Amino acid sequence: MAKTIPISLDAMGGDHGAEVVIPGAEIALVRHPDIRFQIFGNEKVVRPILDRYPRLKAASSLIHCDVAIAMDTKPSQALRQGRWRSSMWRSIEAVKTGEASVAVSAGNTGALMAMSKFCLRTMANIERPAIAAIWPTSRGESIVLDVGATIGADAQQLIDFAILGGAMARALFGIEKPTVGLLNIGVEEVKGLEEVRTAGRLLRETPLRSLSYSGFVEGDDLGKGTVDVVVTEGFAGNIALKTAEGTAKQIGGYLRSAMSRTLMSRIGYLFAKSAFDRLREKMDPRKVNGGVFLGLNGIVIKSHGGTDAEGFAAAIDLAYDMVRNELTHKIAQDLVHYHRGRYAAAAPVLEGDL
Structure with missing residues (x-):
């Protein structure tokens, strides 16, 4: 059996929430049948929409979350109110625990970055993460x-x-x-x-x-x-x-x-x-929707908040490619090689000083 790609979704993020996230996930699943979704959101809101897509429902698990982070919530407030309970936090946490290989959210960018940094932490020798477009x-x-x-x-x-x-x-x-x-x-x-x-x-x-x-x-x-x-x-x-x-x-x-x-x-x-x-x-x-949070111990993709289902599917496509092509492993390798070369170049100078 081919290896599946587990992806966690914040179903409550963005301007349209589950009304875009769920159809977008259906489109992405057609393109990549080996995806398995963990969908985090309010079950009363998400379940009726998910029921319209039997194929996606069969390839997904829905985890109820009773808190949704609003698009205008300040990052500090989101951390205080949404940690451990919100759909955004739980989707990121799934990456930390290994239940998902990547998280995708169309939610508040500042809150998503703050939660991602707090939950996943930055990689060794990386002081601050970056968003790549x-x-x-x-x-x-x-x-x-x-x-x-x-x-x-x-x-x-x-x-x-x-x-x-x-x-x-x-x-x-x-x-x-x-x-x-x-x-x-x-x-x-x-x-x-x-x-x-x-x-x-x-x-x-x-x-x-x-x-x-x-x-x-x-x-x-x-x-x-x-x-x-x-x-x-x-x-x-x-x-x-x-x-x-x-x-x-x-x-x-x-x-x-x-x-x-x-x-x-x-x-x-x-x-x-x-x-x-x-x-x-x-x-x-x-077609190019999705910003990649780089420099963290895990992959998080930020979809544009106002996108439609096709745009959200493109963000999932990007998430899929980043996992399939081992982005985190490549970053870790490159950082190790860079710092080894840096220390090797500095060694003769340090020895001369001694």
Whole structure:
């Protein structure tokens, strides 16, 4: 019998809760029949929806939770009120206990990160976790991190993010040695904040088996796909992410308005419909839904709170791929190799001082 992939779901998270989570899980199960779900939520709410999907019901266990974390709940408040009882906490705890290999939630991002850090803890030598997003590019896709977990990262944290992102690129894209760039205001080594310049220097000087450091990249390189992994701190990364999402919606609105303005434009749209369908497919945010919490002793996927069933299914697809391709193991390996190389490089200096 093929090995199953156990995934825990926070059925109460997001703008629509179980009305999106359950149909999304059904879609993902069709794509990946070896998934087995642990669904955490209020049984009175979730059970009637789950009953509509016999195949999903047979592949799932429903665990009742009488607390749901609201989308506007502060992280500290969520920890106080929702620990041990909420659907969000229980879905994360399932990863800690080994009952699930990954947790997926569309709930409050701050609360989800706080609970994930408290429950799973960060990996050895990782001070702060990062949220990694999949970024559509003209070449395909790349990974951008951090997009909101750590504000004002120092040089060592940026290096940690490079290692985390490189491991995710290996797991998701199958690239043996992904290229990594640091987001900066210019490609020249003298530009940018001191922490970014220091991180760049250290990445150039440290031998890294798992990634290839390409130097600084600028904002327009995000869409070009200049590198496989773009590293930045959470403030700039989150602004870049929200700007890209807003720009995509703006362009979509412009196109819809232009195509419906006159009779000739509507006729022209009919002739070019296949091209517009391909463009819509490329710009569909649901296809790349899901931020990966990296640097924890376990995998947590954050789905967009306002997504639909197809978008939530994409987040489960991402969770499935991260488990199948052993993301956590790859990160652990890369961190061990990096710190061994770092200590080996420092040893001659220390011996000389003695």
